[in-house]
Amino acid sequence: MNKWRHLLGKIEFHFFLAMLTILAFIWPFLTTPNLSNNLFVFKFLYGSWFIVIIIHFLMDRFSIEENETEDNS
Amino acid sequence: MISPTLLIITLSIYLLLLLAVANYGEKISKRPYSFFQNPYVYSLSLAVYCTSWTYYGSVGTASNNGFLFLTIYLGPTIAIVLWWEILRKLTRLKNRFNMTSIVDFISVRYNKSEGLAILATLFVLFGLTPYISLQLKAIIQTLNILSATTDNQVKIGPYVVLAMTLCSVLFGMRKLNTTERHPGMVLVLAVECLLKLGAFLAVGIFVTYFLNHGVTDILSKIPQVYTGDQLSFMGHGEHHETLTWITYLILGFSAILFLPRQFHIAVIENNNEKHIKTAKWVLPLYLFLINLFVLPIAVGGRIAGLSPLKADYFVLMLAQLKGNTFFTLLVFLGGFSAAAGMIMIETVTISTMISNNIFLPVFNRTRPLSFLTRHLLKTRWLCALMIMIFSYIYMLIVGDQLNLVSIGMISFAAVLQFAPLIIGALYSTKGSKAGAYAGFTAGAVVWFYTLVVPSLVASGFLDQSIATEGLFHFSFLRPEALFGLEGVSSLTHAVFWSMIFNISCYILFSLLFPPSVTEQKIAEEFVKALPRENNEDFDLGPDYETISLSHKKNDIQELLARYCSFEEAELIWKTSLQKIGIESKEKISVLKLAELTSEVEKALSGFIGTAAAHNSIVRSQIIGPAENESLTQIYSGLLTNLRINPAELKKQIILYREKEKLMQKETEVLADLVQKKAEELEEQKNLTFHASKMAALGEMAAGIAHEINNPLSIISLNNHMLLHQIEQDHVDKEGLKRFVKNIDLTVMRISKIITGLRTISRDDSKEDFAMNRFGDILDDVLALSGEKFKVHGIELRTNIDDSVVNLQFKCRRVQLSQVLINLLGNAYDSVEKLEHPWISLEAKINKGFLEIRVSDSGPGIPLELQEKIFQPFFTTKEVGKGTGLGLSLSSSIIRAHKGEIAIDNSSPHTTFVIKIPITL
Incomplete structure (x- = not known):
């Protein structure tokens, strides 16, 4: 797991994931021929959204993010 | 249509239930491990983001603008990716500075500026009024739809305003210390979020699968209800769609991060902090689910023949089509929850900001009003009422001209003006108070001019000429085409210009007027909020303890008494003393006084906000001029003693921090190594265990060989007898039968020995615990050991009830057999040379434990050896006979079974007792 953390730290994982998410959410505009296909757009947006949720779920379950000292009150 | 009486009764019951939930939440939160520690409650309460705008407005937007509504939820999903960094930083800063609101955050970072706090509070009030008015509009409109009246808006409006004010007070403003969280309100929000999601999904399923035949069916009907460019749901209309998107x-x-609520x-x-991780997937999942049926409902409404002008309320109108009053009321309550939840939390936060940042400074500076500082809570109630009335008036003026989403977007654009200040605060030390003032003011003015003014013009409140000809007839000042920028939506236009002005002024003025030394210090704390630093306690020693604590106590309590009760003041005093560790002292040094003042300031900011608390502390002069002077001298003296100038000191600190980072990295590498070694050791341990088992089997090999050899002799003898009878042609049928029976029995005996051998040589250390019969374990053990005892004349005494033999319990069969074989083997070694040797094996059930006793006729184990015998590689046997691992491994096996193994010293003979829980 530490290897993963190290690797993720190197590529600024959050930034990378945010960029991917942004790309997914504006992708329909980049594929103009498909704009008229409502069903395709529906599936694409909700599908990519769901994938992002799954990634976050896995990150939570497998503690992929750094486990720094907490500062709770 | 539903009668008004039924509506009022339903709403009253619902609100009473919520109040009970709030009270329960407050009560239970004081218990350890309560729901308050549950990340799902926190995550669900965050879904207060979904207001009536989502519940009703999204369908309206989807009906007219296709997929555009999704962006309001896709934007937060992008922001949530960065939450672990941003939100964690914000929560740590909140804990460190005892912040109570977003305005507090800005004020603290920019030199605890009271002016900036006032400016930001006023802006929040004006910026979010449209948003609250949107919720009021939704409640009033849905009540009108249900009661089938159209002109009730004015009649029921004031009652809704009063009811919502009352709810805000009851759920979130019953006590003063806002730093203390509101577990009751959080629980209510979580419950409301579940209700609105459930109700919305119910309508979605009804429209999609009962009124139509699924999502594909609905989307395929778009050409029947839409025409021309509306056929493409990705966008239509006159503006550049990508920019709007x-x-x-x-x-x-920005809204999911910077909306005050x-x-x-x-x-x-x-x-x-860990709750953030859960919220990172629970909240997007919630947003995903609540938006799943928006498009089907929007198109479904059109298919059902509902007017596009009423698209905002398709959810409720479609629910009415079912003709079930209960279903309609459920959907109404879902929408009501969405609106009421937002109103409550938004009103609580804005009221706190107004009372702390606007009223309190006025009360403090105006002597005749100073008595009001003791009535802050009531002031907040008054603020809540003001906010609600203000929002209602806005709704009456503008509400009918705009749809729900258009009103909400005005507020979202307002909230965006906080973004440069907050992001600057979190990631740069160069932003200054002047920059914050300039950037925020410029952004707010542009926002007002480009978004609010056009909405006021549209409602007829302002003259049309401002929109068409521009302010003072300057065409480049047209609010929706500022500096000639046209061809984009008014929202894109407003966001573009307000951000250009906001960011430019923030950077420019920060460069022109850089932060002061004090501000720089705060800025560094903000930027480096994540890695926690260890602050070592430092003091000057007893010679410098000259300040009387009792005098300071009077000053501090006098100050605190202006804002809170005597008991609260006493509690703050005691807690502050404890935190610094000076509760037992009568006199303290000036350094400790500075720490004490800082602690009191933090606590006070929970009541009146950070900026006001700072100013009150400064004005009260708890640290007098003489003490201030000596504080300066001490700091200078410290630097002189260290023979270091401030610049060098800073360099050294940076150097040490770099070293610390390096060490942290090294620690991680070491941790990896340790982990690897631990895994290797575990593997080694398993191998050793197996080897020891094999060694034990090796030791038994002679016995086993003998054990198999004996029956083989018997078989051979019987065979021989059989052959003899056949050769003599004298076959005695009975004798024949006896010989065959003997052979059969003997083969079975050999088979049993081999089965035991195979079982015991298997490695089950990595297998899960399974249900096993104790009798089977005994069979394995006795099959392998019994014959050896018999051959060497050792009497094996067993005393085990049938109930114990048939006992089923969870264990690892091979491992337990191994333990018993080890113990019996040890017993054999110690008694084989004695006269009349015996070994006893007893088992019974005792208080939920299976108790096994293995005794032998030996004299017992000397006390001095008893501590050592369970240690690895310790043996009393002669060289080559024992590995020294048997008892050590037996002990670890029993521990793995959550049991214990010990020597019974009360027995005159050697007795080992094993206890294993039978309900593992």
């Missing part, structure tokens, strides 16, 4: 994404992104729930109400 991106603008909405940006606004959604989101900031309050996400940051102020957060009591555990």
Whole structure:
């Protein structure tokens, strides 16, 4: 797991994931021929959204993010 | 149509239930491990983001603008990716500075500026009024739809305003210390979020699968209800759609972070950083689910023949089509929850800001009003009423001209003005108070001019000429085409210009007027909020303890008494003393006094906000001029003693921090190594265990060989007898039968020995615990050991009831057999040379434990050896006979079974007792 953390730290994982998410959410505009296909757009947006949720779920379950000292009150 | 009486009764019951939930939440939160520690409650309460705008407005937007509504939820999903970095930083800063709101955050970072706090509070009030008015509009409109009247808006409006004010007070403003969280309100929000999601999904399923035949069916009907460019749901209309899409994404992104209520729930109400991780997937999942049926409902409404002008209320109108009053009321309550939840939390946060940042400074500076500082809570109630009335008036003026989403977007664009200041605060030390003032003011003015003015013009409140000809007839000042920028939506236009002005002024003025030394110090704390630093306690020693603590206590309590009760003041005093560790002292040094003042300031900021608390402390002069002077001298003296100038000191600190980072990295590498070694050791341990088992089997090999050899002799003898009878042609039928029976029995005996051998040589250390019969374990053990005892004349005494033999319990069969073989083997070694040797094996059930006793006729184990015998590689046997691992491994096996193994010293003979829980 530490290897993963190290690797993720190197590529600024959050930034990378945010960029991917942004790309997914504006992708329909980049594929103009498909704009008229409502069903395709529906599936694409909700599908990519769901994938992002799954990634976050896995990150939570497998503690992929750094486990720094907490500062709770 | 539903009668008004039924509506009022339903709403009253619902609100009473919520109040009970709030009270329960407050009560239970004081218990350890209560729901308050549950990340799902925190995550669900964050879904207060979904207001009536989502519940009703999204369908309206989807009906007219296709997928555009999704951006309001996709934007937050992008922001949530960065939450672990941003939100964690914000929560740590909140804990460190005792912040109570987003305005507090800005004020603290920019030199605890009271002026900036006032400016930001006023802006929040004006900026979010449209948003609250949107919720009021939704409640009033849905009540009108249900009661089938159209002109009730004015009649029922004031009652809704009063009811919502009352709810805000009851759920979130019953006590003063806002730093203390509101577990009751958080629980209510979580419950409301579940209800609105359930109700919305119910309508979605009804429309999609009962009124139509699924999502594909609905989307395929779009050409029947839409025409021309509306056929493409990705966007239509006159403006550049990509820019509108991106603008909405940006606004959604900033709203989830910077809307005051989101900031309050996400940051102020957060009591555990780990909850953020759960919220990172629960909240997007919630947003995903609540938006799943928006498009089907929007198109479904059109298919059902509902007017596009009423698209905002398709959810409720379609629910009415079912003709079931209960279903309609459920959907109404879902929408009511969405609106009421937002109103409550938004009103609580804005009221706190207004009372702390506007009224309190006025009360403090105006002597005749100073008595009001003791009535802050009531002031907040008054603020809540003001906010509600203000929102209602806005609704009456503008509400009918705009749809729900258009009203909401005005507020989202307002909230965006906080973004440069907060992001600058979190990631740069160069932003200054002057920059914050300039950037925020410029952004706010442009926002007002480009978004609010056009909405007021549209409602007829302002003259049309401002929109068409521009301010003072300057065409480049047209609010929707500022500096000639045309061809984009008014929202994109407003966001573009307000951000250009905001960011430019923030950077420019920060460069022109850089932060002061004090501000620089705060800025560094903000930027480096994540890695926690260890602050070592430092003091000057007893010679410098000259300040009387009792005098300071009077000063501090006098100050605190202006804002809170005597008991609260006493509690703050005691807690502050404890935190610094001076509760037992009568006199303290000036350094400790500075620490004490800082602690009191933090606590006080929970009541009156950070900026006001700072100013009160400064004005009260708890640290007098003489003490201030000596504080300066001490700091100078410290630097002189260290023979270091401030610049060098800073360099050294940076150097040490770099070293610390390096060490942290090294620690991680070491941790990896240790982990690897631990895994290797575990593997080694398993191998050793197996080897020891094999060694034990090896030791038994002679016995086993003998054990198999004996029956083989018997078989051979019987065979021989059989052959003899056949050769003599004298076959005795009975004798024949006896010989065959003997052979059969003997083969079975050999088979049993081999089965035991195979079982015991298997490695089950990595297998799960399974149900096993104790009798089977005994069979394995006795099959392998019994014959050896018999051959060497050792009497084996067993005393085990049938109930114990048939006992089923969870264990690892091979491992337990191994333990018993070890013990019996040891017993054999110690008694084989004695006269009349015996070994006893007893078992019974005792208080939920299986108790096994293995005794032998030996004299017992000397006390001095008893501690050592369970240690690895310790043996009393002669060289080559024992590995020294048997008892050590037996002990670890029994521990793995959550049991214990010990020597019974009360027995005159050697007795080992094993206890294993039978309900593992």
